[in-house]
Amino acid sequence: MISAIRAVPTWAKRPEHAGAWAAAVACAWRMVWFKAHSAAQVALLFTALLASLSSPVAAQVERQRFDLRLEIGNHAGIVRRLAVSPDQQRLLTVGDDKTARLWALKERALLHVLRVPLGDGSAGQLYGAAFSPDGRRVAVGGSLGGTAGGSRMYLFNVADGRASGSIPIPAGEVRRLLWLRGDVLAACQTEPGGLVIAQPDGKVLLRQSFEAACFALAEQADGSLWAAASDGKLRRFVATGGGAWRADRVLDLELRDPRSIAISPDGKYLAVGYFSPLSRGRALVQVFDASTGQSINRLVFDDVFEGNLAALAWSADGTTLAAAGRATQPNSRRFLFKRIAWPAGSVRTDVVASD
Numbered sequence: 642m643i644s645a646i647r648a649v650p651t652w653a654k655r656p657e658h659a660g661a662w663a664a665a666v667a668c669a670w671r672m673v674w675f676k677a678h679s680a681a682q683v684a685l686l687f688t689a690l691l692a693s694l695s696s697p698v699a700a701q702v703e704r705q706r707f708d709l710r711l712e713i714g715n716h717a718g719i720v721r722r723l724a725v726s727p728d729q730q731r732l733l734t735v736g737d738d739k740t741a742r743l744w745a746l747k748e749r750a751l752l753h754v755l756r757v758p759l760g761d762g763s764a765g766q767l768y769g770a771a772f773s774p775d776g777r778r779v780a781v782g783g784s785l786g787g788t789a790g791g792s793r794m795y796l797f798n799v800a801d802g803r804a805s806g807s808i809p810i811p812a813g814e815v816r817r818l819l820w821l822r823g824d825v826l827a828a829c830q831t832e833p834g835g836l837v838i839a840q841p842d843g844k845v846l847l848r849q850s851f852e853a854a855c856f857a858l859a860e861q862a863d864g865s866l867w868a869a870a871s872d873g874k875l876r877r878f879v880a881t882g883g884g885a886w887r888a889d890r891v892l893d894l895e896l897r898d899p900r901s902i903a904i905s906p907d908g909k910y911l912a913v914g915y916f917s918p919l920s921r922g923r924a925l926v927q928v929f930d931a932s933t934g935q936s937i938n939r940l941v942f943d944d945v946f947e948g949n950l951a952a953l954a955w956s957a958d959g960t961t962l963a964a965a966g967r968a969t970q971p972n973s974r975r976f977l978f979k980r981i982a983w984p985a986g987s988v989r990t991d992v993v994a995s996d
Contacts, residue, residue, distance in 0.1 A: 740756060767784075772820060811837060859911070919941065925950075926981075947967070951967070965993070
């Protein structure tokens with residue numbers, strides 16, 4: 642393989658082919674590094690790749706972009722979001738490696754790799770993931786450009802992993818996705834910040850601009866939608882008939898950068914987690930009365946050396962509020978997981994990961 646790489650063909654020395662040559666070399670080395678193939682197999686594949694790139698057919702399409710992607714059976718970058726199917730049998734994960742993956746939870750097995758259009762830099766990275774209410778489809782979103790002035794969400798079938806469509810939406814990175822009970826999709830966006838609600842057929846029902854990035858969404862049992870942005874506001878949106886939506890309540894939050902909203906199973910309580918700490922070593926979780934909007938509990942944790950408790954979730958029976966994020970123990974990279982008994986407020990702390 643070394644001799645194959647050293648023997649740089651004449652076409653690869655031309656500037657217009659430099660990218661293709663570099664990609665071919667990088668792909669070959671990564672295949673050896675991850676031990677996906679033997680050195681002999683890689684050399685054979687590499688030689689075939691060079692031949693195809695230098696063929697007359699390749700010359701005719703030499704200006705067409707292509708990307709080499711190595712499949713290693715798992716995510717090759719940070720996993721940004723998880724979504725669980727309504728029947729709790731499937732898991733959807735998305736991340737920085739620009740793929741979405743469907744897993745069988747019970748078997749802990751990968752079922753399908755879902756691929757979206759990608760580009761240079763962050764183009765193609767995924768941050769939003771959601772199952773449809775019937776569990777038959779999934780939606781993903783992230784840094785996915787559509788037209789020059791817009792973005793897109795992509796839909797896939799759960800059964801076979803095949804793409805089933807895409808939804809053009811106004812410009813902005815999708816940071817959080819929800820597929821609501823009424824069979825509409827809600828997307829939190831950044832750059833610029835805002836909320837988009839759209840039908841699976843592509844019809845946009847609402848485009849609400851915010852003064853800051855939107856990162857958190859949650860749906861109540863009555864179909865209303867809560868969205869939180871980094872302007873310190875928590876907003877509730879309701880459907881008004883005929884496909885229209887409007888904001889009908891705005892709550893002021895203690896900190897300006899909420900990252901998650903969790904609604905208790907009985908719909909009575911609304912918990913908010915933040916990216917920023919109250920002060921060094923102190924993380925905040927707020928709980929609101931969902932019907933009145935009043936703050937009813939302010940949970941402050943003084944054992945967080947650095948980081949936050951920005952990710953929240955309720956247990957199925959509503960007796961536990963779980964909180965985690967980047968919170969670590971003092972002088973370590975040991976990450977904390979809080980189990981908060983509700984409504985008593987007693988806390989159990991576990992170390993769930995280290996780096």
